[in-house]
Amino acid sequence: MKSLSIKDIAVKANVSITTVSFIINGKAKEKSISEAVIEKVEKIIEESGYKPNQIARSLRTGNSNIIGLIIEDISNSFFSRIARLIEDKAYKRGYKIIYSSTENSIDKAKELINMFKSRKVDAYIISPIKGIEEDIQMLLDDGNPVILFDRNLSDVNTSYVGADHFNASHQSIQSFIDQGKKNIALVTTDINVEQIIERYDGYKKALEDNGIKYDDKLVLKIHFNQEEGETIAQIQELFENKKIDAVLFATNYLAISGLKALKQINKKVGDDFGVIAYDDHEAFELHTPRISAVQQPLEEIAETIIKLILNQLSSKGKLPAEEVIIPARLVIRD
Amino acid sequence: MKSLSIKDIAVKANVSITTVSFIINGKAKEKSISEAVIEKVEKIIEESGYKPNQIARSLRTGNSNIIGLIIEDISNSFFSRIARLIEDKAYKRGYKIIYSSTENSIDKAKELINMFKSRKVDAYIISPIKGIEEDIQMLLDDGNPVILFDRNLSDVNTSYVGADHFNASHQSIQSFIDQGKKNIALVTTDINVEQIIERYDGYKKALEDNGIKYDDKLVLKIHFNQEEGETIAQIQELFENKKIDAVLFATNYLAISGLKALKQINKKVGDDFGVIAYDDHEAFELHTPRISAVQQPLEEIAETIIKLILNQLSSKGKLPAEEVIIPARLVIRD
DNA sequence: CGGCTACGCTAAAACGTTTTAGTCGATCAA
DNA sequence: TTGATCGACTAAAACGTTTTAGCGTAGCCG
Numbered sequence: 001m002k003s004l005s006i007k008d009i010a011v012k013a014n015v016s017i018t019t020v021s022f023i024i025n026g027k028a029k030e031k032s033i034s035e036a037v038i039e040k041v042e043k044i045i046e047e048s049g050y051k052p053n054q055i056a057r058s059l060r061t062g063n064s065n066i067i068g069l070i071i072e073d074i075s076n077s078f079f080s081r082i083a084r085l086i087e088d089k090a091y092k093r094g095y096k097i098i099y100s101s102t103e104n105s106i107d108k109a110k111e112l113i114n115m116f117k118s119r120k121v122d123a124y125i126i127s128p129i130k131g132i133e134e135d136i137q138m139l140l141d142d143g144n145p146v147i148l149f150d151r152n153l154s155d156v157n158t159s160y161v162g163a164d165h166f167n168a169s170h171q172s173i174q175s176f177i178d179q180g181k182k183n184i185a186l187v188t189t190d191i192n193v194e195q196i197i198e199r200y201d202g203y204k205k206a207l208e209d210n211g212i213k214y215d216d217k218l219v220l221k222i223h224f225n226q227e228e229g230e231t232i233a234q235i236q237e238l239f240e241n242k243k244i245d246a247v248l249f250a251t252n253y254l255a256i257s258g259l260k261a262l263k264q265i266n267k268k269v270g271d272d273f274g275v276i277a278y279d280d281h282e283a284f285e286l287h288t289p290r291i292s293a294v295q296q297p298l299e300e301i302a303e304t305i306i307k308l309i310l311n312q313l314s315s316k317g318k319l320p321a322e323e324v325i326i327p328a329r330l331v332i333r334d
Numbered sequence: 335m336k337s338l339s340i341k342d343i344a345v346k347a348n349v350s351i352t353t354v355s356f357i358i359n360g361k362a363k364e365k366s367i368s369e370a371v372i373e374k375v376e377k378i379i380e381e382s383g384y385k386p387n388q389i390a391r392s393l394r395t396g397n398s399n400i401i402g403l404i405i406e407d408i409s410n411s412f413f414s415r416i417a418r419l420i421e422d423k424a425y426k427r428g429y430k431i432i433y434s435s436t437e438n439s440i441d442k443a444k445e446l447i448n449m450f451k452s453r454k455v456d457a458y459i460i461s462p463i464k465g466i467e468e469d470i471q472m473l474l475d476d477g478n479p480v481i482l483f484d485r486n487l488s489d490v491n492t493s494y495v496g497a498d499h500f501n502a503s504h505q506s507i508q509s510f511i512d513q514g515k516k517n518i519a520l521v522t523t524d525i526n527v528e529q530i531i532e533r534y535d536g537y538k539k540a541l542e543d544n545g546i547k548y549d550d551k552l553v554l555k556i557h558f559n560q561e562e563g564e565t566i567a568q569i570q571e572l573f574e575n576k577k578i579d580a581v582l583f584a585t586n587y588l589a590i591s592g593l594k595a596l597k598q599i600n601k602k603v604g605d606d607f608g609v610i611a612y613d614d615h616e617a618f619e620l621h622t623p624r625i626s627a628v629q630q631p632l633e634e635i636a637e638t639i640i641k642l643i644l645n646q647l648s649s650k651g652k653l654p655a656e657e658v659i660i661p662a663r664l665v666i667r668d
Numbered sequence: 669c670g671g672c673t674a675c676g677c678t679a680a681a682a683c684g685t686t687t688t689a690g691t692c693g694a695t696c697a698a
Numbered sequence: 699t700t701g702a703t704c705g706a707c708t709a710a711a712a713c714g715t716t717t718t719a720g721c722g723t724a725g726c727c728g
Contacts, residue, residue: 003451005713005714006714006715007714007715015677015678016677016678017678017679017714017715017716018677018678018679018680018716018717019676019677019678021715021716021717022677022716022717024715031676031677032674032675032676032677033676033677034675034676037676037677051448051451051452052452052714052715053393053452053454053713053714053715054449054452054453054715055389055392055393055398055452055453055454055713055714055715056393056683056713056714056715056716057714057716058389058715059387059389059393059682059683059684059685059714059715060682060683060714060715060716060717061683061715061717062683064389073418074408074414074418074421075411075414075415075417075418077409077411077414080408080409080411080414083408083409084407084408084409084435087408087434087435096434096449097434098432100421100430100431101418101421114385115388115430117337117385118385118386118387118388119389120387120389142337256616256620259620260619260620263620263622281617282590282615282616282617283615283616283617283620283621285594286590286593286594286597286617286620286621287617287620287621287622288597288621288622339683339684339685340684340685341684341685349707350707350708350709351684351686351708351709352687352707352708352709352710353706353707353708355685355686355687356686356687358685359686365706365707366704366705366706366707367705367706367707368705368706368707371706371707386684386685387683387684387685388685389683389684390683390684390685390686390713391684391685391686392685392713393683393684393685393712393713393714393715394684394685394686394687394712394713395685395686395687395713396713
């Protein structure tokens with residue numbers, strides 16, 4: 001069963017294709033189509049269940065009402081939650097979202113950008129990785145709205161929305177120090193992205209501000225794509241061999257692995273061993289004792305992203321890049 | 335900067351559009367284009383960075399190399415994990431995935447189907463809800479490959495991939511009984527979908543098989559879209575007012591809420607109070623004590639879905655609907 | 669009465685591909 | 699010599715829309 005086309009409707013209504021198109025697009029009044037014809041055509045459309053072919057539409061108009069969202073990994077709860085919020089908000093404004101994960105692979109990221117480009121998405125929301133600066137610059141040069149989030153790319157002049165990682169990290173470490181902790185570890189990843197570096201810088205600066213000497217041996221950089229088992233082993237090694245009374249995990253999945261590691265070596269979180277995780281997770285609230293965490297304001301981030309995108313879409317000319325840094329919240333538990 | 339079209343390439347290479355198209359689509363040999371021309375054109379394409387406009391392609395060929403994935407909620411870890419696996423596997427076979435969440439709204443589900451339809455996706459993977467049978471039937475009538483997963487729709491004759499919810503639930507309850515539990519509660523939702531009903535049936539049957547009388551008061555049906563606070567309150571009420579020594583949560587988010595509820599009223603999970611969650615979650619492994627869970631074999635489900643889809647896509651005629659039920663695994667912890 | 673504008677509608681071009689049905693010359697078998 | 703086949707390529711239709719330009723009639727102004 002072939003699906004209906006505008007032509008079928010035109011024939012049925014005994015009017016021209018043009019007329020039907022005007023009616024579909026709400027230009028009937030403006031183009032002075034008579035009330036009678038409008039009603040007749042609308043009735044036929046209704047009855048036949050005709051839906052315009054969006055592909056033909058896109059081909060003709062050059063836009064798609066689709067926003068492309070490129071993230072690191074949809075199965076990470078930070079991203080899946082933000083994706084959901086963005087999807088929701090975009091949907092309410094008449095936009096659809098297509099998303100896809102890069103898995104931190106430069107090649108896949110490039111491919112995704114190309115795919116979105118050849119599908120003529122109207123705008124791009126990207127949590128980028130180093131190595132795709134050129135591709136992003138090309139999108140910008142072609143006049144596409146692009147918003148980076150979560151991580152910024154300093155070499156390229158785009159709008160960006162993200163949390164204040166430096167301060168959140170600084171504040172976390174400060175809270176440890178205020179509790180009298182001295183030997184504070186940082187478990188982070190080796191991916192070379194801004195927000196991870198900022199968290200590291202915040203850690204360092206807080207130590208310095210309090211006259212505590214930075215010790216390289218207390219910082220563990222986990223290789224990004226490795227097996228969880230190995231991660232756990234490395235973390236255990238850190239905790240068993242060093243004198244440590246507090247630790248900041250730079251991502252929520254590291255914190256999860258870290259908590260598993262602690263559990264296995266039977267080291268308890270508590271007054272004499274503090275833990276803070278960056279990015280909250282359901283498991284932290286449930287853990288005994290409950291784990292403190294830095295919460296990124298997801299709702300606000302999503303809302304800001306959508307606002308910036310819509311601004312850019314509705315303005316003809318290019319808008320100046322805008323950076324929005326949103327404070328993160330340290331939630332102290334138990 | 336307008337993007338290049340096949341015509342630009344043709345002009346540059348001084349050949350016809352047709353020739354370029356043949357080369358792009360690997361039909362050069364078959365259409366006996368000379369080696370020299372092939373090389374020349376390929377070089378020009380390479381240098382200019384030309385990418386075919388997929389929209390025009392789709393319009394002409396009627397397919398898109400895109401598979402539409404419709405799920406309940408991307409921020410639920412079960413779905414986001416399966417989405418990631420499906421995306422990955424599809425990607426390796428040259429297909430892209432577009433996904434979107436229904437939020438259990440019939441209207442949104444219908445809209446999504448229409449959106450995918452008008453974008454001419456090649457196939458549909460849907461975790462359906464009751465009320466969209468007709469829409470799915472229409473997709474089938476139009477000859478589209480459709481695979482349902484997670485939940486089946488008995489009124490419509492589609493392929494389906496899902497876990498064996500009845501047995502998993504039965505087995506869970508049986509394990510409680512084997513431990514000597516007598517008053518076993520079930521916390522489930524009121525959404526009227528097959529897999530939830532099967533879990534309920536498994537619960538009932540296991541009690542019956544062991545000569546335990548089914549007690550309506552031990553079954554709590556949580557309204558789907560309600561606030562978490564209310565859910566927690568209801569669960570607390572259940573536990574405080576009834577004599578209960580074990581509970582099966584029918585979804586992982588209910589289990590999360592349930593554990594929060596238990597924590598607040600300071601009821602400990604342990605030998606005299608057993609908990610099993612349906613669908614595993616990182617929080618369960620980390621909980622003290624660790625929480626047992628029914629694991630759906632995500633990897634296998636994703637793989638099976640993709641296989642069925644590809645089979646249908648590559649066979650011309652319609653294939654008979656196929657139901658694949660995959661056993662779930664009860665993981666007993668601590 | 670001639671020229672304008674408004675009304676109600678439509679023909680046809682354009683968007684960027686794929687694909688069918690050729691064309692034109694050269695080679696080949698009979 | 700002729701008809702068929704092959705090699706190398708191409709013109710043009712088609713996919714389903716949107717949109718520009720325009721057509722014929724009627725009413726109105728001066």
